[in-house]
Amino acid sequence: MSGVPATVGSVSDDAVLVQADGLVKRFGDFEAVRGVDVKVRRGEAFGFLGPNGAGKSSTMRMIACTSPRTAGELRVLGLDPDRHGPRIRGRLGVVPQQDNLDNELTVRQNLQVYGRYFGLSRHQVRARATELLEFAQLSDRADDQVEPLSGGMKRRLTIARSLVNEPELLLLDEPTTGLDPQARHLLWDKLFRLKQQGVTLIVTTHYMDEAEQLCDRLVVMDGGRIVAEGSPAALIAEHSSREVLELRFPIDQQHHHVPLVEDLAERVEVLPDRLLLYATNGEAVLAAATRRGMRPTSSLVRRATLEDVFLRLTGRTLVD
Amino acid sequence: MRPVLLVLEHFWTWYRRNWRATVVSTVLLPLMFLGAMGFGLGSRITPGPATDGLPYVVYLAPAMLVAAAVQVATAESSFPVLGSLKWDRRYYAITSTPVTVDQLLMAQALWVALRVLISGLAYIAVAALFGAFTNAGVLLAVPVSVLAGMAFGSWILALAASVNDEGVTFGNVFRFVLVPMTLFAGTYYPISQLPAWSRPLAWITPLWHGNELARAVEFGGMGALAAVGHVVYLVVLTAGGLLVARQRFHARLKV
Amino acid sequence: MTVLRIVPMGSYAGRARAVIERSALVNRRNWLLVVSGVFEPLFYLFALGIGFGGIVGTLTGPDGSPISYAAYVAPGLLAASAMNGAIHDSTFNIFLKLKYAKVYDAMLATPLGPTDVALGETSWSLIRGGIYAAGFLAVMAALGLISSPWALLALPAALLVAFGFAAVGMGAATLMRSWQDFDLILLVQMPMFLFSTTFFPITVYPEPIRIAVECFPLYHGIELMRALTSGAVTWGILGHVAYFAIMVAAGGWFAARRLGTLLLT
Known part of the structure; x- marks a missing residue:
């Protein structure tokens, strides 16, 4: 056994489960993560938000102790991933971006075999698999092969599998990407239940509704760095107006109208088919614009969302 | 016919970039077997009735x-x-x-035949350098080999369009059909060396008919009727395989 | 921790057994393919032993006495099939799972490390190879091709040969970039299979080629098998054993190092 006292790993309730300082990951010349600082406390649901290639997954893999860091400090469950990888992984649950279920095994065997990797006894994995099949609503598919399952079922199985060792910290990399709306809502419901049970969640996503649904606190990443941090509400308050007025025009007509409304909003954004006016009171801006003779084909006032924050912080240019 | 050629062009585009990777398994491997068995083991075999009176490497080369x-x-x-x-x-x-299923199958089958032809010609060229052939008649063995290849390959095409596993079925077919066929169907020695009861099994295989024909075009000694019989058997097998494959391709692709 | 640091930190959790259990569970479904592995060397044995029996005549056995072609080729095939199975499992299977099935990614998110995975997979491969070798030896015995109780040691010897090739093969698999590289493995494996005295005695070669063949690992595996199944055992066979012990140690050391960098990036 290693000489580390048992108490180092066991942390008290309000403890910090993940602490990163100046975390860096380089692949050859490419710097995927460029100095990230985060702190995740027990019981929190914490989100990494960002476009593809922002460095979210690389950060997650370092936290999951499957990718050694290039530089910086990292403590997971109070331990150093470089020295205690197997011990830390024994207490984590990991849901990777792409399901890596074992296609050569049945649904139930996937859970049982995975449990054995954590050193659970045969008896334990049998009981645990039955519980988790129930949780994932897959009991009636228990003895089927994995391959014919729908995307949503596979995702639920991957999540169930990640829970086999009753992890203290669950890492979810884009948990609902590619799923239909029903499957997404079902998954969110499952994750919400886990959160209620006190499991700490770390989620990466590029879906804003997902981040608003799941996360107490999040960071927005772009180009390997953190560009904003806070609760969803705080981020909206800080980086966007309260409301957004969307004005639609016939294609390529919207430019002509910018001078007319420029002074009415905090910020005006020109999209190919419409104008976005960021303002505290959208209706008031719409009324003022109409008074000035503007006749859009349609108009919409909505509350600002994380998506507005996201696009503002990370830009509209396609990154990958 | 034009769509068939277009699909063939697609296969060719891939091949032009990747042909090097196919050289080892399609050309070098048979040459290595010829070297080891023909020259190595062959040095221990005195020409006799079992080798048609020929040096063993010459006897083995066309087969x-x-x-x-x-x-x-x-x-x-x-x-x-x-x-x-x-x-x-x-x-x-x-x-x-606009390419139809029949045209796709035609192109795929032609491509297989073309690959067999290319590697056969390469094999002949190198083996000839080592003096493994006695006369130019062996060039006729190349079309024979393509026909024998298709007589078996067309059935594999049909099988490939029928299975839905990750290759387990192929593994079993290779192990229980292809390997025994290569070993027992008269490639390395005449099937008269085997017990009489096992010979009808060899007669069923396209490889045996191909071997007989290939040796006949180089060494002679086969009657016209027998030759026609071998060819007809191989043509019928090929046609049968393609018909089954056609049915399987339609079932798989028209959903 | 006082254990010798021959593997990278955190790469071994001592749970290779769970990986073996997975293989056993998976193969229970594909049992036909597993069992059928017994047949391939037997097909070769029957085809060559019977077919060439009447053509090749007798050869000289390890102890200098004349033996039938079947008795000559059988131990060669035993060693060669141990090699072929081990190389297939340690290169093709490993590469397939690494690149496409992502089975190892899932394993490494658990306490298991690359060394657990490597040990578990190799052990399974050896279990299977052991079954094949035992089947082959039983058939040899039934055909009267075994002439000494030393042949009992041919089973552990086959495992050693397989372990040696598996260790080196896995090391090679960690260097492979794409399917194209398999041709390089084939390019080493097939000449070794065909030219390491499996099918004909080393006396057919001129002196320089003979020395080259004597450097091949499979040559030493075959010599070991011939000695054990014929009973012509000398102290010299310890040299063959040492050859494979070195392959196991060097290949295993290299594979464990490389697997860490390959899987944990």
Whole structure:
């Protein structure tokens, strides 16, 4: 056994489960993560938000102790991933971006075999698999092969599998990407239940509704760095107006109208088919614009969302 | 015919970039077998009735061409076809264009034949340098080998369009059909060396008919009727395989 | 921790057994393919032993006495099939799972490390190879091709040969970039299979080629098998054993190092 006292790993309730300082990951010349600082406390649901290639997954893999860091400090469950990888992984649950279920095994065997990797006894994995099949609503598919399952079922199985060792910290990399709306809502419901049970969640996503649904606190990443941090509400308050007025025009007509409304909003954004006016009171801006003779084909006032924050912080240019 | 050529062009585009990777298994491997068995073991074999009175390497060389042809045809008709249906679903992309299923199958079968032809010619060229052949009649063995390859390969095409596993079925077919056929169907020695009861098994295989024909075109000594019989058997097998494959391709691709 | 640091930190959790259990569970479904592995060397044995029996005549056995072609080729095939199985499992299977099935990615998110995975997979491969070798030896015995109780040691010897090739093969698999590289493995494996005295005695070669063949690992595996199944055992066979012990140690050391960098990036 290693000489580390048992108490180092066991942390008290309000403890910090993940602490990163100046975390860096380089692949050859490419710097995927460029100095990230985060702190995740027990019981929190914490989100990494960002476009593809922002460095979210690389950060997650370092936290999951499957990718050694290039530089910086990292403590997971109070331990150093470089020295205690197997011990830390024994207490984590990991849901990777792409399901890596074992296609050569049945649904139930996937859970049982995975449990054995954590050193659970045969008896334990049998009981645990039955519980988790129930949780994932897959009991009636228990003895089927994995391959014919729908995307949503596979995702639920991957999540169930990640829970086999009753992890203290669950890492979810884009948990609902590619799923239909029903499957997404079902998954969110499952994750919400886990959160209620006190499991700490770390989620990466590029879906804003997902981040608003799941996360107490999040960071927005772009180009390997953190560009904003806070609760969803705080981020909206800080980086966007309260409301957004969307004005639609016939294609390529919207430019002509910018001078007319420029002074009415905090910020005006020109999209190919419409104008976005960021303002505290959208209706008031719409009324003022109409008074000035503007006749859009349609108009919409909505509350600002994380998506507005996201696009503002990370830009509209396609990154990958 | 034009759509068939267009699909062939697609296969050719891939091949032009990747042909080097195919050289080892399709050309070098049969040459290595010829070297080891023909020259190595052959040095221990005195020419006699079992080798038609020929040095063993000369006796083996034309049959090795046919055995390699069957191997190449099998390889090209199995995983690449399964992959095009299941993994990258390339066939679905092709048949969503004006190309029909029949044209696709025709192109795929022609491509297999073409690959067998290319590796057969390469084998002949190198083996000739080592003096493994006695006369130019062996050039006629090349079309024979293509025919024998297709007589087996067409059935593998049909199989590939019928299975939906990750290659377990192929593994079993290679192990229980292809390997025994290569070993027992008269490639390395005449089947008269084997117990009488096992010979009818060899008669069923396309490889045996191919071996007999390939040796006959180089060494002579076969009656016209027997030759026609061998050819007809191989043609019928090929046609039968293609018909089954056609039915299987339609079942898989028209959904 | 006082254990010798021959593997990278955190790469071994001592749970290779769970990986073996997975293989056993998976193969229970594909049992036909597993069992059928017994047949391939037997097909070769029957085809060559019977077919060439009447053509090749007798050869000289390890102890200098004349033996039938079947008795000559059988131990060669035993060693060669141990090699072929081990190389297939340690290169093709490993590469397939690494690149496509992502089975190892899932394993490494658990306490298991690369060394657990490597040990578990190799052990399974050896279990299977052991079954094949035992089947082959039983058939040899039934055909009267075994002439000494030393042949009992041919089973552990086959495992050693397989372990040696598996260790080196896995090391090679960690260097492979794409399917194209398999041709390089084939390019080493097939000449070794065909030219390491499996099918004909080393006396057919001129002196320089003979020395080259004597450097091949499979040559030493075959010599070991011939000695054990014929009973012509000398102290010299310890040299063959040492050859494979070195392959196991060097290949295993290299594979464990490389697997860490390959899987944990």
